Amino acid sequence: MRRLFLPLFFGIVGTAILLKLGFWQVDRLAWKEAELARIDAKIADAPIAVPKAPTEAQDEYLPVTATGQTGAEELHVLASSKQTGAIYRVVTAFETTDGRRLLLDRGWVKPFAKDDVRGTVSATIVGNLLWPDERSKHTPENDVAGNTWFARDIAEMAAILNTEPLLVVQRDIVEGSPEITPMPVTSTGIPNDHLQYAVTWFGLALVWIVMTLYYLRRMRTREKV
Structure with a gap:
């Protein structure tokens, strides 16, 4: 059992770390989706006069x-x-x-x-x-x-x-200038890869578990021999 303790310890710790990273990405996904929804709502809001001194932090989009x-x-x-x-x-x-x-x-x-x-x-x-x-x-x-x-x-x-x-x-076509096609601001260019990252971390956690179990089984088999 002493020989099994160290690989079992690293197996548990490694799995915990990978799962924590996966759940962190799930939390980031929820945050990013809420942020994109906020940006989309702001983009589509009713237009106002251009502020005198707008700032990026306050007035982006x-x-x-x-x-x-x-x-x-x-x-x-x-x-x-x-x-x-x-x-x-x-x-x-x-x-x-x-x-x-x-x-x-x-x-x-x-x-x-x-x-x-x-x-x-x-x-x-x-x-x-x-x-x-x-x-x-x-x-x-x-x-x-x-x-x-x-x-x-x-x-x-x-x-x-x-x-x-x-x-x-x-945002809109201006009468008298049909040769230029507007390319309005959207949120589609803002990256949102958190779901892929979460799947990657959870997949690595599964691989880590399988490898740990396989290694422990091999050690047990050797001990019996």
Whole structure:
């Protein structure tokens, strides 16, 4: 029995740790689903006027509306869509009737339409505030000279277009600009892998139990021999 104690001890401890990690991921799954539901509700809420000094912590995804005119200069952000493949987001300045200049993500065009000339549009837009987090160590540097961006870097875009460092992602099609398809903010891009992680930890716990029982059985068999 003394020889069996140590593998049995590690078997119990290892199983307990793996099960604890699995249940922790179950708790995280419930939290993430509640957070996604909150974000979805906020995105779809009734739009309000753009706040004077919004913050990312308080106003991420806030629905807003503003009346004004789009700028003529466009910044093109390379992106992709499951339905259409490679696309370019079109980001312009948006000058409101009260004199503010904001960044406006108007939507997307296909690569062949990237350099088409599109006029300015006067409209009331509805969208959501967003602070994109699209840059990682693998993201190429923006080709500003060639007007091909690989991430919506708000500060850099605002400096080029002479706007506030504030991005509104357009939600609806604006009359007079049908060639640009809106790509509204959704929660679908927010990762939620906690169920997969939970299944992985519970699976490892099951494997650990089986291996422990197998090892104990072999030791018992050897002792009898």
